Amino acid sequence: MTCANTSPPLGLGWENVTVSNDGQAISRGIALAIGNPQQIVSLRLSVGDDNTWVFNNADCVSSSNDSCIGLKGGVFDFKASHTYSPTLEASWNGSHDASITDGSYIFFNDQIRFGINGTAYGFPLYMDQPGQGTQSGLGMGPGSTFQTAAVESGSAPSKAWGLWVGSRSVVQPVDGALWIGGYDTNRIGGDFLDFTTYDRCPTCVEITNITYEYPGGSASLFSNSSETLSISLEPFQRALNVPEDIFLNFARVSNGTVGTDPGTQALLTYPPDAQFGNLTITLKNGQDGYQTTTPAQELFLPPRNFNSQGQYAITNDTYLLAGLANATVKPGYVFDWGIPFLTMNYLIVDYEQKKFSLAPALRGPYGVSNGALVQPPCSGLAPTSTTAAASPTASTITTAQPTVTVTPSPLPIRHSSTNVGAIVGGVVGGVGGLLVIAILLFFLVRSRQREKAARTDRAAAIAEVHESGAKNERLSQVSCYRPRCQIILTLAKFTGTSPTEVSEMGANNNMEHWLYTQSGNYEVSVSFGPDVRKGVRLGESLNPADSDALN
Template sequence: MARILFSVVVGFILARLCQCANSTLGLPDPLSLPPSQYWDGDDGPWSTFLVQVGTPPQQVRLLPATGESSTWVVLPEGCTSTGPVDCPNLRGFEFSINLSSTWQNNAIYQLNLYEESALGYTANAKYGYDTLTLGIDGKGLPTLEHQIIAGIATEEFYLGNLGINPRPLNFSDLNDPQPSMLHTLRNQSMIPSTSWSYTAGGYNHVPRTYGSLVFGGYDTSRFVANNITFNFAPDISRDLLPAVQSITTNISNTPLLSTPIYAFIDSLIPDIWLPLKACHAFEQAFGLGWDNTTESYLVNDSFHSTLLQKNPFVTFNIGPDFTGDSVSIRMPYWAFDLTATYPLVANNTRYFPLQRADNDTQYTLGRAFLQSAHLIVDYERSNFSISQALFPNTSVSQNLVRILPPPTVINGITPPSNSPKGSQERSLSAGAIVGIVVGSVLAGILITTGIFLLVAKRSKNPYDDGGNTAPAILVDDELELGGTPAARPGVQGVASLPLKVREMEASIPTRVGLEGSVEQVKDSDTKE
């Protein structure tokens, strides 16, 4: 009897260890979306990314939207006879619904501008479903069917946007969630985990460096690794909410931020929104002047030359809390040297991307900040990291690293996983994994000979889903495209509202451990 029980236990251990070892094998590589190699936007210029929408595919250039779940494209209605002749190209190309045989119409709704509405952004979109291809033909990137497409005509957002948030959208009620692009990639095993990394690149950096967007991993050549991890904030519409502990500059001994704040990271917004007192400190240090007409800090050529001679930079110290460890993100002056064009201004004008916030709901680190900062977001562990961005030249190849999904507990056994020591740790080879499995089995047999009569107590899965949901937005499907949308309701009590669109958070397991398991994939030959 003892011999039979011994054999059963050994077989169980062998099967489970093999299952654990194989759980990290066969995962897909991260997907790196190549930049379009264009610099676009009326408030930039910014490095855009090329995707194709519809059948036959229509190419559009888009900006990543960290808080959005749908893909926004500019409709032909967005270019009128009063605009510039090359308007379609300036707006990253148009998408014509009537030219796509796979378009499925929904209705006109208000865009899901949860946090952006607090900054004064409002817009409507014509929602529907269509085929979405990442990149261009011949690059081997996936094509996804029945993706949520929002057609815009407003100039509030001059370029289209690629939503990279995994939350599904609900039209009319909560019973029919429509999956996001990131969720579809993960659900169809096209990426190893529900995660992404992004840095905006730099038009004014020498040499100019395009942005980097990777799904399911990150490119180690684009940032300086650190050991600080940020947990998601409780409000899922403001999940990327680090603490700005301090802001300083090399051209003044006076801190630019006197009191720490929490600021939302949002790539949909170009500017950095800070308290009025902090803006006054910037004015004093840099000699900035506020323009009431454009409600921005304009910079003329003479003043620009003066700033170039001073060679100023600004350092943001970012941490999980107001005190303790932090990451220093250094922004040179070139990252603040942006150009406004039509339709924001009649003539091209330099501006400093700083905005005056009225209250803490407006504190935002926008796309200007993401020129110098590299962001990695892991939705399966509910955490993210912020690092100093790097700007490799075209001779430096990508070095893609997987973000593995969290391990699962099977009958009380947790699969082993790599603990990263910085971003350069390499994954175990298949032979090494097999060796570990065999060694572990032998060790298990030796241990089992002494304790095989003991009954192991089943442990609780530390990755149980949290089941959070996002607040809703009240919209009116009778609104004309580009008209004035309905006001955003408060977060409390939204379930009783006559909702037309809701955005929900997919269940996200609680984060366990440090950075999470990572595995180096390969040194890609792809160059930006």
């Protein structure tokens, strides 16, 4: 597979991100800055979704409710963003996958910033229903709009990605990292084994055995040797979900007690001084299988939640909770396995090659390796020694726009007769000027004839823009050169109209570039005509994923 561009892999840290204006609320995830001025949110990665979603600030009622803001991974105040543009679901340019078919959402477009210099304008997002869900999510499914934006903006060389979620161990927590267009070889402690991706379940795999190894013995959590369990590897999930029979078998062999506190009824509790064991899982992979072990320090943790200051803290130190959860799913759906499993394994996903790969992960700090050594999965790039981008903070993010490389328009810019006369008067003199003026008058007459012939084209192009919702004052220049026309739309710097609005004006137009000018205005060059290709809708999903099985 050849890289789409020469950009190095995009590294995004999975780490603590400050998400409240008072600097108190901290949420672990991948940082994203939305809007103008920018608002920072912390996202958990989801392979069961193609779209990125955030929470409305009204969900936490008050901007000082740090406990709620931390839990949500930050909230988005759409009224504060000058580039926010709501839209109907039918005209929204996100992925219309199964995750948005149920419920009521607010669909919108806005600019986002990610990593060090990554920027995408008119990016599709939606806001979740009030009171629903836990943390905002970064959709990384087969039709991921974020992967598309990262590659098309030149921020990543391919849509394949590598992930280590980090460790949430109380004893030695370690930050993780997502690499789009690459994977970190310094986090890999063994050989990769490949698994096949499925259209509606991209990281599904079958477990053939789960063994609990405790001091003095071991026991399988399966009731018989022929039993298997189908799961989906889901970074968004914080637990390992299992059916009730496996849950009860685990309770028996580990001497666990079903929790009674709110939020713990589907978990097992243990006294802090209990003797704990490890969980060994065998995945089906050809004849040999893939075996991995989650140790006690990653499996048994104290209950934690967000306190009034928005800090993720221990809420009760009198017991520990196991990361194995009692869950039920709809018939035909699978169980999600999240962070306790992925902490021990490095994950690479390549939808184009229809595979994902697992290898044992090195959990400790980098130490002598001194950072990541990133290998692109596509050809044409060399490995890069680097580190994942630090999360943006209020002090490091500015409202200055990045430099945008603009492709010059192939269409000629017309000049009026007044401009021609001024130029001629400045350079022509003497007797020879009469001859030059005569020649220019000839070309001026021909120009007026062409202009007259193009009036119909110009009128049609303007009418199409008006039908698409653009206002008259935004039309600063119209140029036609049959059979094509070019329109320059000048928008105020702080405008509610996003680039996506312009790009969806019709089937026979193409937004060629966004330009941030020194005068503080945005200019959009749009070409009309039969030879202009139709723009691709950002994030269209060819293989929608079933996200009903996620939570």
